[in-house]
Amino acid sequence: MTRTERLAEETGGLLPFSPESRLPYSPGMEASDAELIAAVLRGDAASFEPLVQKYSPRIFATARRYARRESEVEDIVQEIWLKAYSKLASFRGDAPFDHWLMRLAVRTCYDFLRGHQRNREATFTDLSEPEDDWLERFAAAPETTSENADAAKQLIERVLKQLSPPARMVITLLEIEDRSVKEIAKLTGWSVALVKVRAFRARAEMRKVLARMTKDKYL
Amino acid sequence: MNLDELQKKLLTAARANPPGEQVPYAFEKRISALLKSRPVEDPLSLWARALWRAAAPCAAIMLLLGVWSFIGSSQNTPSATDSFEDQFVDTMLVLDQTEETL
Numbered sequence: 584m585t586r587t588e589r590l591a592e593e594t595g596g597l598l599p600f601s602p603e604s605r606l607p608y609s610p611g612m613e614a615s616d617a618e619l620i621a622a623v624l625r626g627d628a629a630s631f632e633p634l635v636q637k638y639s640p641r642i643f644a645t646a647r648r649y650a651r652r653e654s655e656v657e658d659i660v661q662e663i664w665l666k667a668y669s670k671l672a673s674f675r676g677d678a679p680f681d682h683w684l685m686r687l688a689v690r691t692c693y694d695f696l697r698g699h700q701r702n703r704e705a706t707f708t709d710l711s712e713p714e715d716d717w718l719e720r721f722a723a724a725p726e727t728t729s730e731n732a733d734a735a736k737q738l739i740e741r742v743l744k745q746l747s748p749p750a751r752m753v754i755t756l757l758e759i760e761d762r763s764v765k766e767i768a769k770l771t772g773w774s775v776a777l778v779k780v781r782a783f784r785a786r787a788e789m790r791k792v793l794a795r796m797t798k799d800k801y802l
Numbered sequence: 803m804n805l806d807e808l809q810k811k812l813l814t815a816a817r818a819n820p821p822g823e824q825v826p827y828a829f830e831k832r833i834s835a836l837l838k839s840r841p842v843e844d845p846l847s848l849w850a851r852a853l854w855r856a857a858a859p860c861a862a863i864m865l866l867l868g869v870w871s872f873i874g875s876s877q878n879t880p881s882a883t884d885s886f887e888d889q890f891v892d893t894m895l896v897l898d899q900t901e902e903t904l
Binding site for chain 2: 665732
């Protein structure tokens, strides 16, 4: 018996939550997020599982932007879901559930960055051979160097790891995920003005890191 | 080296390689098991815990105030108490007179 079928049975064939869901249940119909959330809030913890199943891929992708090791990623995602469960009563339902969840996810990732900022790498002296080669090729001919190379991906990961938590968060959301300042403000809970200030500082910080990287390499 | 161009290239590389969305096997089961194993928080127990934590500092403050008032009262000489009483009465009378004149 599926989750929705069980819900329907419990409620006498009616899905009990929003007015539009007060329709006779037909087998095969998927329970909506609102229905599942209402069931969780009534104490049915098992209704949380389909939500975890549905949104975990996005949450994992988000967490992988900020943590490299898979064990850390899993810890972050686990924390996000536990927080989501305990704070579910604060979800008012006036916006989609995934928006609320993403805010929680981004804030948890930010907390993770702040908790791990001591682990930031100090130098670029240990660049791998492909990374070195890529930088050399770039120094020789910037226009023709491919940005699709694995070395470029590894380099940007190194650079991001050197940034402060707010700088990394802003660069990731603004420059890599291409989100607007307003969206970032909503996700992080910062004001629009603060996002702009942090974006300005983050770009400067990133440039400093790049300057240090090239200096370490060529001096 | 052209740092602007380097920054642009590296950000393009990051954009071109979004992280994977793969989820570990039965991850949702793990979350469910964690939720089930978590103790249910009773609001009364939260209050009781907070009050117990507050009890020790409150007792310490009470003790300090008791010691302070005891030492203060033993140091007060009768003449000093009298003068304080006189001063208090004078102050009250001045206030009374001020109100009358107003």
